[in-house]
Each structure stands twice: as C-alpha cells, then as structure tokens.
Amino acid sequence: MAVNNIESESEARIYGFTRRASAVLTHFICIVFSLFIALMSRPGTSLFSWHPFLMTLAFSFFMTEAVLIFSPHGSPIKGFSHKTKSRVHWILQCLCVSCAVLGLAAIFSNKHLNSKPHFTSWHGLLGLLTVCVVALQSLAAVPLIYHSLAKGWSLAKLKRYHAASGLITYLLGSMSLLLGLCSAWFTASVKDYNWYLSALCPAVSALMIMNQVTSAYMAKKRLKA
Template identity: 75%
Template sequence: MAELPESEPRMYRFGKVACGILTHVLCVVFTVLITVLAKPGTSLFSWHPFLMTLAFSLFMTEAVLLFSPHCSPIRKLSHKTKGRFHWILQCLCASCATLGLAVIFYNKHLNGKPHFASWHGLVGLGTLCVVGVQSLAALPLLYHSLAKGWSLAKLKRYHAASGLVTYLLGSVSLLLGICSVWFTGAVGGYTWYLAALCPALSTLVIMSQVSNTYMAKKRLVS
C-alpha cells in the first residue's frame, strides 16, 4: 500500500497532500469557531454544540486521516498501530457525542421542549447510534479471532464502506446544526457560508481518500 503513491504524478501527489493538510486545518478551524461561539460552560446548552463538533468535526475526521497515505500525522507507523489510534479517536468521538446528546436532552427536559423535533435532532441521534454500532463492529479488526470465517480483507472493506456512511451522517448532522436558530443568530453573511464549507470540503476529501484506497486495492488484486 505504501508504494502506490510513488507511482502517481508529482502534481497529483502534491494536490493530495495539499487537500489533506487543508482538511486538518478546516476541522480544527471549524471546531475552534464553534467553541468560541458556544463558550462552553456559560450555559448547559453551550456544551452541546461544543461536544458534538469535537466529536464529528475533529475526532472523526482525524481518525480517518490517520490512514491517509499523503497526510497522516503517523504515516510511518505500522497499520496495526494506526488502527489502535483510530479506535481511540473513534471512542473519544462516541463519548463526546453521547455526552452532547445527554446535554441537549436534559436541557430540553428542563425547558419543556419536545425531543428530536427537527431533522438536526433526528439525524444526530441516528448518527450517534451508527457510531456506536460502527465502533463495536470494529472490534474484530483488532481481535480477528472474534470473526471466525471472515477474512481480514473483507472485514476492512465492509468497515471502510460503513465508516464512510457514518462520516457522511456526521457531516450532515453538522451542516443541519449550522442551519439552526442558534448558529444563524450568532453569525451571518459570509461567515455562515465559510463555516458550511468546512464540513462540506472535509467530506469530499474523506470520500476521495476512502474510495481511492479501495479502488487501488482492487487494482492490485486484479
């Protein structure tokens, strides 16, 4: 797998590296923006956007980028080690998202507001459930003895495909969140569009990374 990028044109590799670095920057910038706007700790609600953004924008994105052949911060480590770090980041993602859901659920309870009454709430709940299932389903990749009769290659393909769906759900949840009354009331004009570009562009890069990785594997097999 490490040899594949070397056969690519130099400009193509440069573009991939630039896109990867941009994605690292975008997920951090978006997380910082939401943190500044939410001011976590100033109210119970303030923890919800902070924790959800930390989960789906920062931890989930970085967990996938660990496997990037172009911009992984631990590119020189073994695939097994990357898998361990990936699982840790995904656990942090699931933990933050669970806390974020608990916060907004309790906040709505205190204020007598209906639960999951918007697309943002429904998609967010569904995304958290999928993240939990995805994390548990990844255990056979760490401990292959749990999945007797399944090849490791097939498990990785299924995990990558379902992981991409999970990431798309997380990005949709973030985009719906910035359409909320809270966010649109806090920012306006070009700031909103720039904020929307962060998860949108990150999603395109992640989709490209996952699809190119497994298309390359298919070419090698053939």
C-alpha cells in the same frame, strides 16, 4: 520513451502534491472549524453550550482525524505500523463516541429542564441516528483488532465493510453538522458570507474524506485486477 517517463514522473509529483495539500487542508479545516464553534458556544456557560461544542469535537475533529490516520499523504503518524495506526484510529473513534454521547445527553437534559419536546427537527432526528450509528460502528470495529472474534470472516472483507460503513457514518456526521448550522442558535449569531464559510467546512471535509476512502478502495481493486 524518455519523454513519457518524464511526463509520468511529473504527473506523479503533481498528484502527490495535490493529495498532500488536500490532506493538510482537511486537518486545517477540522481544527479551525472546531475552534470556531468552541468560541461561538463558549462551553460551560450553559448546559446547551456543551451540545454544539461536543458534537463538533466528535464529528469534525476526532472522526476526521481518525480517518486521516490512514491517509498515505497526510497521516500525522505516517511512519508507524498499520497495527499502531489501527489502535490510534480506534482510540480517536472512542473519543468521538464519548463526545457524541455527552453532546446528546446535554441537549436532551437541556430540553427536559426547559420542558421542550425532543427530536422534533431533522437536525435532532439525524443527530440521534448518527450517534447510534457511530457507536455501533466503533463496536463493530473490535473484530478488526481482535480478528479471532470474527470467525468465518476474512480480514480483507471486514476491512472493506468497515470502510464502506465508516464512510456512510462520516457523511451522516457531516450532514448533522450542516443541519446544526441551520439552527436558530447558529443563524442568530452567524450571518451572510460567514455562514457560508462555516458550512463549507464540514462539506469540504466530507468531500476530502470520501475521496480518500474511495481512492484507497479503488487502488486495492486495481492491485487485485
């Protein structure tokens, strides 16, 4: 019996360490990747330069940090109440939407000024869809803060739907970033293994966030069972 307890404690420590390391790695990736794209795009040097900078800031930094706020192992405000975390999460999501809309406006204006067609690539089409979805996702979260607005809906059900739709939104954002790395602008400057390292950033972050959200949902299911 004592041996089993020791093994369980050891497994719990290993599990906890792995989860903390994963959360720290995700923080590190989203910050480094955002800084790298900022250095690459040099925002302010041209109208186009604002597009990759703002979109990366929106979907790699703000959205990732907004989800990590609820991480039991890597939240920067772990000791705060759930209500405070929810408010900070919503603020970060609003910043994400603001950057995404401005990034979309920058590329739209740039193409208009240069008489180029709009939304002709998968990156452009998916990017437009992602911006629309993330804006709707943030608006749909208002009843979670002001539950009186959602009459007939339980808070638990709203949180479940919000988590599921939020994960889909995050994956759309990650895919948009990956497609952006395939653009002529990026591939002209970043080649060989540097490109693969860059592509790993949104891919690994997406896997980490997906694991966090699904693990939290499964934990709640086990508690109810």
